[in-house]
Amino acid sequence: MTIPVEVLLTKKKTFERDPERLPEDFHEEVDRLEEEGEWVVQRVAGPYVEVPTRYGRPKKVQMGHLWHHKSCGQCGHIPGYSTSIFWVMRKLGLDYHDPRDQTSCTAWNYYASATSNAAAQAAVALRNFAAAQETGYFPLVHCGTSYGHYKEVREELIRHPELRAQVRAILAKLGKQMVMPEEIVHYSEWFYAMRHEIAARQVRSFEGIAVTVHPACHYYKLVEGDAIYDPDVYGGQRTAIVTGVAQALGAEVRSYSTWFDCCGFGFRHILVQRDFTRSFATRRKIEVMKEEADPDVVLTHDTGCVTTLDKSQFAARAHERNVGVPVMSEAQFAALAMGAHPYKVCQLHWHSADYRPLLEKMGIDWEQAWAEFQQDIKRLENGDIRYLTWEDVDA
Amino acid sequence: MAASALYKAPDVAGYGDVPYEEKARLFDLVKADLRYPDYLYGCYECGICVAVCPSARFYDFSPRRVAQAAAREDVELIYQQMQEDIWECSQCFSCLRCPRGNNPGGIITIMREVAVNNGLASAREALEGYSRIIYKIMSTGTQVSPDMLQPDAFPDWGPEVKDVSDNLDLWRRALPPETLHTTRTGWDVAPRTLVELYLIWFETGALDMIKGVDEGLHMILEEVMEERLEEEGVER
Ligand code: SF4
Ligand code: SF4
Numbered sequence: 001m002t003i004p005v006e007v008l009l010t011k012k013k014t015f016e017r018d019p020e021r022l023p024e025d026f027h028e029e030v031d032r033l034e035e036e037g038e039w040v041v042q043r044v045a046g047p048y049v050e051v052p053t054r055y056g057r058p059k060k061v062q063m064g065h066l067w068h069h070k071s072c073g074q075c076g077h078i079p080g081y082s083t084s085i086f087w088v089m090r091k092l093g094l095d096y097h098d099p100r101d102q103t104s105c106t107a108w109n110y111y112a113s114a115t116s117n118a119a120a121q122a123a124v125a126l127r128n129f130a131a132a133q134e135t136g137y138f139p140l141v142h143c144g145t146s147y148g149h150y151k152e153v154r155e156e157l158i159r160h161p162e163l164r165a166q167v168r169a170i171l172a173k174l175g176k177q178m179v180m181p182e183e184i185v186h187y188s189e190w191f192y193a194m195r196h197e198i199a200a201r202q203v204r205s206f207e208g209i210a211v212t213v214h215p216a217c218h219y220y221k222l223v224e225g226d227a228i229y230d231p232d233v234y235g236g237q238r239t240a241i242v243t244g245v246a247q248a249l250g251a252e253v254r255s256y257s258t259w260f261d262c263c264g265f266g267f268r269h270i271l272v273q274r275d276f277t278r279s280f281a282t283r284r285k286i287e288v289m290k291e292e293a294d295p296d297v298v299l300t301h302d303t304g305c306v307t308t309l310d311k312s313q314f315a316a317r318a319h320e321r322n323v324g325v326p327v328m329s330e331a332q333f334a335a336l337a338m339g340a341h342p343y344k345v346c347q348l349h350w351h352s353a354d355y356r357p358l359l360e361k362m363g364i365d366w367e368q369a370w371a372e373f374q375q376d377i378k379r380l381e382n383g384d385i386r387y388l389t390w391e392d393v394d395a
Numbered sequence: 396m397a398a399s400a401l402y403k404a405p406d407v408a409g410y411g412d413v414p415y416e417e418k419a420r421l422f423d424l425v426k427a428d429l430r431y432p433d434y435l436y437g438c439y440e441c442g443i444c445v446a447v448c449p450s451a452r453f454y455d456f457s458p459r460r461v462a463q464a465a466a467r468e469d470v471e472l473i474y475q476q477m478q479e480d481i482w483e484c485s486q487c488f489s490c491l492r493c494p495r496g497n498n499p500g501g502i503i504t505i506m507r508e509v510a511v512n513n514g515l516a517s518a519r520e521a522l523e524g525y526s527r528i529i530y531k532i533m534s535t536g537t538q539v540s541p542d543m544l545q546p547d548a549f550p551d552w553g554p555e556v557k558d559v560s561d562n563l564d565l566w567r568r569a570l571p572p573e574t575l576h577t578t579r580t581g582w583d584v585a586p587r588t589l590v591e592l593y594l595i596w597f598e599t600g601a602l603d604m605i606k607g608v609d610e611g612l613h614m615i616l617e618e619v620m621e622e623r624l625e626e627e628g629v630e631r
Contacts, residue, residue, distance in 0.1 A: 102534030314553030
């Protein structure tokens with residue numbers, strides 16, 4: 001008997017939440033521990049947007065006055081990613097803090113090598129949270145893995161008093177207190193929350209731009225409850241993140257069958273076992289997208305996913321696989337929509353898969369843009385300027 | 396012979412056999428992790444975790460087998476998995492789709508930790524070639540830094556990697572955010588912050604975990620950290 005796929009799909013069109021089967025709300029536990037004096041909760045302060053999450057609970061996303069918890073991989077090898085996040089925020093006139101007293105979450109290493117433990121990981125997370133709280137700015141986490149890992153840490157700390165005691169003792173040695181933010185917020189949630197403000201400032205039309213979205217595993221699979229799900233996007237069946245932004249910007253989001261698959265990053269595999277990463281990224285993701293959706297660009301929202309999907313295509317091309325589609329974060333995509341310079345802001349020269357046909361389709365003269373960037377490089381080389389500034393990129 | 400031998404021959408990976416008591420001790424360490432009861436609630440053996448698992452597609456690997464072995468307390472099989480399987484996991488946590496509420500990927504994280512802590516052959520092998528990354532993360536607080544983008548390390552990433560490394564200093568200075576101008580770390584990290592991080596590695600025993608898998612690296616890291624703490628006048 002054939003499986004009635006169409007019937008099943010219609011039945012699954014929208015996700016009906018059963019109010020009887022709601023998992024516990026972590027906010028209650030976070031508040032209880034605050035009442036018991038176990039930690040300080042950094043509250044969302046100032047204007048915020050409420051977004052819907054997986055089980056229908058609202059999540060507060062603070063609009064401005066944010067403490068940017070940067071990502072080691074974004075800053076290290078996709079710097080246009082972080083730059084675009086900052087640039088969009090500046091364009092919207094929102095203040096932020098780019099701290100120097102931040103460490104990475106160290107979770108990339110942990111998931112790759114296991115050379116750490118629950119207490120160390122929790123102490124690293126809470127040290128960063130304490131640093132944010134000391135400034136009064138609310139943390140905004142750039143990396144999907146940091147975000148997912150910090151939510152894991154929150155769960156572990158809620159469940160295990162002995163872990164809290166251990167971490168408290170360590171933080172006391174550092175002169176820091178135990179701090180838990182009211183919400184753990186990923187930058188892509190901020191983009192989702194602000195998508196209409198971003199679209200209102202759009203200067204380049206994205207009509208006719210076909211997009212496929214890769215949702216990052218650590219964003220919505222790890223501690224799933226407070227990831228954004230919107231009944232208006234995929235009927236609430238998949239996370240609405242990235243897709244909602246692309247749609248608000250007028251791009252056409254196309255689906256493909258392996259959307260749930262991971263990218264193949266693997267944490268250790270991308271570093272020391274890349275045959276797996278390359279095969280998975282190209283065969284299970286890029287090729288399937290090309291065959292089923294033929295996108296102009298792949299949008300995703302995590303350091304590892306951008307890296308994997310972008311960098312894996314070069315070797316696959318040598319094997320004449322059906323690859324060749326640019327990859328970027330929705331932050332860079334949104335920045336381009338708002339008129340950002342493809343090199344000075346989005347820093348696309350750090351990417352590998354060819355993005356030039358996409359820029360052309362967006363109406364961007366990339367040759368001219370590159371020449372402009374090269375002029376700045378000359379000024380840096382000549383010593384006329386030491387660094388490119390925010391004023392320079394919008395000149 | 397244990398039933399586990401049906402899955403894979405123990406001599407494939409070339410690790411030595413150990414007495415049952417030692418295997419049981421290792422499994423006890425896994426079970427002693429405070430997260431373990433949160434990660435395993437029994438197993439339906441339904442295979443949903445396998446269907447969503449990327450590593451299961453490319454390797455002789457299965458999150459179901461891991462959850463099952465743990466649920467059945469199969470000491471022999473757990474040991475075998477710690478030597479042969481755990482490093483194949485991608486730590487994507489797609490397997491959290493488990494209808495039983497298990498976290499096979501999380502169980503694997505714990506098994507890996509025990510493998511590292513006890514210097515198992517699989518851990519030493521898995522971390523070969525990985526030491527410069529551990530050095531980077533533990534000593535600078537950022538795992539990936541721009542200066543790691545050397546074409547000889549990433550020949551399969553295309554000619555753009557060479558462009559980046561050839562132009563690294565200029566291209567970093569062409570980044571408008573002030574914290575991103577550094578080439579040695581992902582961003583500019585304050586000295587005080589590094590001291591705090593080092594204290595965390597010392598206090599939680601994370602630094603000592605390296606000893607069993609790479610003694611040389613452990614010595615270098617310990618020296619770097621102690622020197623820095625001394626410079627900053629911080630006592631442990
Ligand atoms: S975390 Fe590991 S076991 Fe689980 S789905 Fe991912 S690769 Fe498979
Ligand atoms: S999905 Fe869960 S219950 Fe099913 S086989 Fe995997 S671990 Fe067992």
